[in-house]
Amino acid sequence: MTAEDVGEQSGAGGLLAILKRGAALSAAGVASVQVIALVQTLVLAHLLSPSEVGVFTAGTVLTGFVVVFSHSSLSHALIQRRDQVADAAETVFWATLVSGAVLAGLLLATAPVLSHVFGNSQVGQVAAISSGTVLLTSLLAVPDALMQRDFQFKRRVIVDPLNAATFAIVAIGSAAAGFGVWALVTGYYVSVAVSVxxxxxxxxxxxxxxxxxxxxxxxLAIFAFPLLLESVVERAIEAGEVVLVGHRLHTSALGNYRNGRRLAFLPVMAIIQICSYVLFPAFARIAGERERFRRGFLTALGWMWLAVIPASALLAVLGEPAVTLLLGAQWRGAGQLVEAMCGVGVGYALMSVCAEALKGAGRPQLINWMTGVGAVSAIPLILLLLPHGLTGVGVALSISALATGLAGLILAGRVVGVSRGELLRCLVPALLAGVIAAVATGLLEHRAVHAGARGVAPGLALIVLETLGFLGVFVLVLQAISPSTLRPLWSAARRG
Structure with missing residues (x-):
């Protein structure tokens, strides 16, 4: 299906059907990726030490940072392009390929610096060898953008799961064979190559x-520049987090940071990725119809919020015992980080919907205000709270993400034409229900159950029961205070 086909169908409910199909396919793909990622994290946690995982995290800290220069921003510009698409694709391809080659060379040249920063020669070796993945990743820019632009969900259903499975198989096999940190490097390379x-x-x-x-x-660059700036700042903040944790604490703490961060993002990012993949092209097509755009924004925000709030609340009260039972006692720091990062998913959900709406409306420059909030809050908060260890880092990240999400909500609300009252009616009921359910479950866990102090099998069984209890309380409270919030869910369930 091409973009023109989509345009022809979008008038009489065709776009809604495409979005539903896309969301379902994205859900299947993202769910498989998250399951694979979870299994891979659990297995590797028993094969590799926190220090080995920390060395890999430190060695690849700049890889993700430089990728944004050669991939993501111009991809968004290509998705939004309405004419001269063939020439635009060719232009993006050569621009990203050249920048990828240059940046890979720079990363290779600066690898020794990382050894000095982290006080570990192996970190520099990992950085040098991993630099080639930047060039490989640049080859994904055009194919990825064209598939998303034309509502082809093969990326979500095939490419992403294949990437995750390849990394898991290669990394686990290599780690079991005793390759240590190089098992992760090998898995990284092979998975990127397979994705390309x-x-x-x-x-x-x-x-x-x-x-x-x-x-x-x-x-293309004019459209992409605000998005590039956003990605650069976001990646710079992540790199700053890694440097601060690895330098101020230890590489073992950095290993706990990496796994804890991955686990904290798993449930909420699955939800966000499912929705955001279809929201940008959808918003771009209806932005000219103000009332339709406004309703679409509120609907997307409401569904995202309804899914993210219970997931984040559960992390806040059951994160540490669940992670400790699954990974082992040496990874308790990762569990503490998971609980403290409970606010990150909430903030990212707001950021995601608002950013896609601003891009769809042709106002990507406003995203830089969100970027600015994150830039001025994240690192100073981490520095302030770092003496409290990984818990302090998690709290800092939660506060920064929430502040950035609220800034995005204000900006997008003005562009889309949504009032504060409409936003409050959309968000407050689920938030209140989540807080009440979290308090009830937290009291049960910390005063009576103590699942984390039990054996693996009984402890996990208790956590499952507590999760079911949480969901029951959440639904009951939400039904009592705002029946209309759950009505679309019940209707969808009956139709299914």
Whole structure:
């Protein structure tokens, strides 16, 4: 299906059908990725030490940072493009390929610096060898963007699960064979290479169908620059977190940080990825219809919020015992980080919907205000709370994410035309229900159950029961204070 096909269908409810299908396919793909990631994290936690995981995290700290220069921002510009798509794709391809090669070389040259920063020579070795993944990743920019632009969900259903499975199989196999930190490096390389092959095969795009045009690159770059700035600041903050934790604490704490961060993001990012993948192209198509855009924004925000609030509340009260039981006592710090990061998912949910709405409305420059809030809050808060260990880091990240999400809500509300009263009616009921259910479950866990202090099997069984109890309280409270919030859910369940 091409973008033109979508345009023809979007008038008479066709777009809604496409979005429902896309959300369902995205859900299947993202769910498989999250399951694989969870299993991989659990298995590797028993094969690798926190220090080994920490060395890999430190060695690849700049890899994700430089990838944004050669991939994500121009991809968004290509998705939003309405004309000269073939030339735009060719332009993006060569721009990202050249920048990827240059940045890979710079990363290789600066690898020794990381050894000095973290006081570990192996960190620099990991950084040097991993630098080539930047060039590989740049090859994904055009195929990924064209598939998302045309509402082709092969990326979510095939490429992403294949990437996750490849990393898990290679990394676990290599770790079991005793390769240590190099098991993660090998898995990283192979998974990126497999993703590139799959994306090119599935998208059907090949270079040479258009031509590189400097003027077109300039137009794409103007649209992409605010998004580039957002990504750079976000990655810089993540890099700062890694440097501070690894330098001020220890590489073992950095290993706990990496696994804790991954586990904290698993449930909420699954929800966000399912929705955001279809929201940007959908919002871009209805932005000219103000009332339709307003209703679509509120609907997307309400559904995202209804899913993220209970997931985040559960992390706040059951994160530490669950992680300790699953990974082992040496990973208790990761569990403490998971609980303290409970606010990050809430903030990211707001950021996601608001950012997609602003991009769809052609106002990506406003995202820089959100970026600014995150930039001025995250690192100072981490510095302030770092003496409290990983718990302090998690609290700092939660506060920063919530502040950034609220800033996005204010900006997007003005652009879309949503009043504060509408936003409060959309958000407050689920938030109140989540807080009440979390308090009840937390009191039960800490005063009576103590699941984390029991054996693995009985402890996990108790956590499952506590989760079911939490969900029961959440639904009952929400039904009591705002029956209309759950009505679409019950209707969808009956239709299903």
């Amino acid at each position: 092959i799959a994306a090119w095969w599935l998208s059907g795009w090949r270079p040479g169908r258009g031509r590189f045009r400097v003027g077109l690159w300039r137009d």
